[in-house]
Amino acid sequence: MGLIDVKNLTFDYIIRDENDQIESSVRALDDINLEVNAGDFIAVLGRNGSGKSTFAKMLNAILLPTFGDVLVIGMNTKDESRMLDIRKNVGMVFQNPDNQIVANVVEEDIAFGPENLGVPSDEMRRRVDEVSSTVGMKEYLLKSPNNLSGGQKQRVAIAGVLAMKPKCIVLDEPTAMLDPIGRRDIIETVSKLNREEGITIIMITHYMEEAAAAKRVVVIDKNKVRADGTPREVFADYKTLRECGLDVPQVTELAGLLKNAGLPLRDGIITIEELISELKTRKS
Amino acid sequence: MLRDITLGQYYPADSVLHRLDPRTKLFGTMIYIVSLFLCNSWIAYGAAVAALAILIILSKVPVGFMFRGLKAILVLLLISVFFNLFFTSGEVVFRIWFITVTKEGIRTAVWMAVRLICLVTGASIMTLTTTPNSLTDGLEKSLGFLKVIKVPVHEIAMMMSIALRFIPILVEETDKIMKAQMARGADFEEGGLVAKAKAMIPLLIPLFVSAFRRATELATAMEARCYHGGEGRTKLKPLKYQTIDRVAYVLIFAFLVLMIIIKIKVK
Numbered sequence: 001m002g003l004i005d006v007k008n009l010t011f012d013y014i015i016r017d018e019n020d021q022i023e024s025s026v027r028a029l030d031d032i033n034l035e036v037n038a039g040d041f042i043a044v045l046g047r048n049g050s051g052k053s054t055f056a057k058m059l060n061a062i063l064l065p066t067f068g069d070v071l072v073i074g075m076n077t078k079d080e081s082r083m084l085d086i087r088k089n090v091g092m093v094f095q096n097p098d099n100q101i102v103a104n105v106v107e108e109d110i111a112f113g114p115e116n117l118g119v120p121s122d123e124m125r126r127r128v129d130e131v132s133s134t135v136g137m138k139e140y141l142l143k144s145p146n147n148l149s150g151g152q153k154q155r156v157a158i159a160g161v162l163a164m165k166p167k168c169i170v171l172d173e174p175t176a177m178l179d180p181i182g183r184r185d186i187i188e189t190v191s192k193l194n195r196e197e198g199i200t201i202i203m204i205t206h207y208m209e210e211a212a213a214a215k216r217v218v219v220i221d222k223n224k225v226r227a228d229g230t231p232r233e234v235f236a237d238y239k240t241l242r243e244c245g246l247d248v249p250q251v252t253e254l255a256g257l258l259k260n261a262g263l264p265l266r267d268g269i270i271t272i273e274e275l276i277s278e279l280k281t282r283k284s
Numbered sequence: 285m286l287r288d289i290t291l292g293q294y295y296p297a298d299s300v301l302h303r304l305d306p307r308t309k310l311f312g313t314m315i316y317i318v319s320l321f322l323c324n325s326w327i328a329y330g331a332a333v334a335a336l337a338i339l340i341i342l343s344k345v346p347v348g349f350m351f352r353g354l355k356a357i358l359v360l361l362l363i364s365v366f367f368n369l370f371f372t373s374g375e376v377v378f379r380i381w382f383i384t385v386t387k388e389g390i391r392t393a394v395w396m397a398v399r400l401i402c403l404v405t406g407a408s409i410m411t412l413t414t415t416p417n418s419l420t421d422g423l424e425k426s427l428g429f430l431k432v433i434k435v436p437v438h439e440i441a442m443m444m445s446i447a448l449r450f451i452p453i454l455v456e457e458t459d460k461i462m463k464a465q466m467a468r469g470a471d472f473e474e475g476g477l478v479a480k481a482k483a484m485i486p487l488l489i490p491l492f493v494s495a496f497r498r499a500t501e502l503a504t505a506m507e508a509r510c511y512h513g514g515e516g517r518t519k520l521k522p523l524k525y526q527t528i529d530r531v532a533y534v535l536i537f538a539f540l541v542l543m544i545i546i547k548i549k550v551k
Binding site: 057060062084087088091092094096098099100101102103104105107108111112113114115116117118119120121124125128145146160161164 | 416417445446448449452453498501502504505506507508509510511512516517518519520521522
């Protein structure tokens with residue numbers, strides 16, 4: 001059993017008319033099976049409307065499956081009595097940094113989750129100090145979130161989730177509204193959490209370069225899982241990615257083109273550094 | 285910068301009043317207002333004004349800030365002075381044409397003016413020395429007893445603090461939408477009242493739509509962080525009475541007793 005088990009997950013968005021009668025329904029997720037192991041760093045890729053955000057919301061009981069089950073450390077998300085336990089263990093960071101910060105002072109926002117869980121004040125103080133230095137926001141604790149940059153706000157949001165001591169963090173396109181610097185910041189923070197704290201990361205994204213930082217890539221398209229494997233394995237299969245409306249990272253594409261042009265490069269190059277070292281070995 | 289606007293009228297300083305617990309200040313303000321309505325002699329009004337003066341000095345807030353709040357009640361003040369001055373019967377001081385000014389009239393007019401000024405300034409001292417956040421906290425805690433009669437105190441406090449958080453964001457957004465509409469030829473400046481009001485429609489509709497979208501997202505984010513109402517919630521910084529609060533409570537009661545004694549003894 002993994003940390004999170006997704007079994008035959010199917011979800012329909014149901015549109016009701018004024019009399020609460022079902023008018024129509026749209027299938028958003030179709031028979032998804034996935035096992036997330038503790039310590040994983042998974043990037044979930046998919047184009048707009050592929051169902052990837054819906055998938056993220058299934059993991060901590062914000063949405064419940066129409067058919068199938070989602071089990072978080074053995075707890076079914078349909079079991080309402082375990083809801084807080086599930087949400088405490090699977091934290092969630094959303095796309096818009098402004099719309100997920102609740103309090104007017106950074107430290108109070110970080111404490112919002114633990115406050116809801118009834119953590120005692122002195123323990124809460126310790127946690128706030130600890131997680132704020134983990135994400136590098138310690139000197140901003142007394143500032144108003146309105147004066148922070150997008151990347152900083154997103155780091156506050158991550159700290160707010162960390163303060164609940166989760167086993168897993170789900171990030172739903174956390175960098176979509178950030179500038180390149182903020183984007184790099186967040187990816188570095190998230191990678192560090194995975195590496196040093198052993199927190200399982202599930203990151204929804206449509207940036208290939210971000211997916212390359214993950215240990216495992218899952219591609220969702222037309223409501224189904226289309227590919228699942230290491231970034232190398234997944235990116236090697238251009239054709240499937242193209243069909244799913246995704247591009248491979250630029251450097252992978254370049255390596256592929258060079259190879260087609262007759263340069264004997266190996267498969268599965270996903271970072272610029274790799275291509276450079278590969279080219280150097282060819283040269284010598 | 286729009287994002288730097290201060291809400292309420294908090295004036296940051298390091299004074300005894302700033303350090304007091306918000307509950308103490310709320311209670312003190314209430315007692316002060318009650319005592320103002322006990323006043324019916326020059327001595328009583330003198331005591332009220334003196335207390336106010338001491339508080340102003342203690343607060344370290346510039347006097348100019350204190351009296352800003354009075355602008356809002358200037359008209360009310362003038363009307364009350366006008367009616368009290370000219371329409372109180374009693375011992376006539378002087379008479380011009382059909383207007384008579386009586387001794388009682390002058391006295392009531394001055395008393396009313398002092399009472400109104402003290403009322404507004406007294407409340408201003410509280411809002412000037414308390415951040416909106418701690419004011420909300422204080423209200424939630426001291427009105428907690430209303431839960432018995434099913435007043436959703438926690439929910440109201442939560443709504444207030446969320447409103448405070450989102451006002452600057454929405455102000456900024458209004459600015460953005462306005463510029464976007466102006467770039468498309470919208471005109472918010474010219475025309476009469478009706479034309480101006482009509483011009484607000486393309487501004488308000490996108491603003492409302494966006495506010496609702498933000499509200500939905502925020503609600504989801506709050507649920508994801510285990511928010512489930514006020515029950516079982518703890519606080520990062522729970523309100524705690526300090527020694528100065530105890531001293532303040534003693535002084536507040538002493539002031540109330542003094543005012544009652546003045547009312548009984550001085551006629």
